[in-house]
Amino acid sequence: METIIGISNSFFKLNDIRINGDKSELLVWNAPKDVIKSIKMGTNNDLVVAKKPSQxxxxxxxxxxxxxxxxxxxxxxxxxxxxxxxxxxxx
CATH class of the missing domain: 1.20.5 (Single alpha-helices involved in coiled-coils or other helix-helix interfaces)
Known part of the structure; x- marks a missing residue:
């Protein structure tokens, strides 16, 4: 997933597209409990934290x-x- 986000961020930068990481949402399925459930997204590397499973x-x-x-x-x-x-x- 991080590789895909990296590719998309470079595409956005190349085409002068700005992504608002504050408006991004992250849903995580079947992740082990010890895995950090967040990712950096957008041109500002905003931290997107995964939603709770019930949200x-x-x-x-x-x-x-x-x-x-x-x-x-x-x-x-x-x-x-x-x-x-x-x-x-x-x-």
């Missing part, structure tokens, strides 16, 4: 997380239904 990220309209299961999606759908019911309750 989700939205990518191209899809919510993903590194912890197995679909409970986060079920919770999100229930909240969306509650929100719609509350909006339509008095209509």
């Amino acid at each position: 989700e990220s939205k990518y191209l309209g899809v919510y993903i997380r590194s912890q197995a299961g679909s409970s986060h999606i079920v919770k999100r759908v229930k909240n969306e239904i509650k929100s719609m019911v509350n909006l339509l309750k008095y209509k």
Whole structure:
């Protein structure tokens, strides 16, 4: 992964593209506990720390997380239904 990040950083530098490392997110799957779960990203070498397994990220309209299961999606759908019911309750 670090090799890929290095290649992408050199590509961005070559083409004068600036990447904001503060807005980057890192999800880690199946990493041993003794591995450091962070990486330096962008032109400023911002440190991007991995999210907790239970925290989700939205990518191209899809919510993903590194912890197995679909409970986060079920919770999100229930909240969306509650929100719609509350909006339509008095209509």
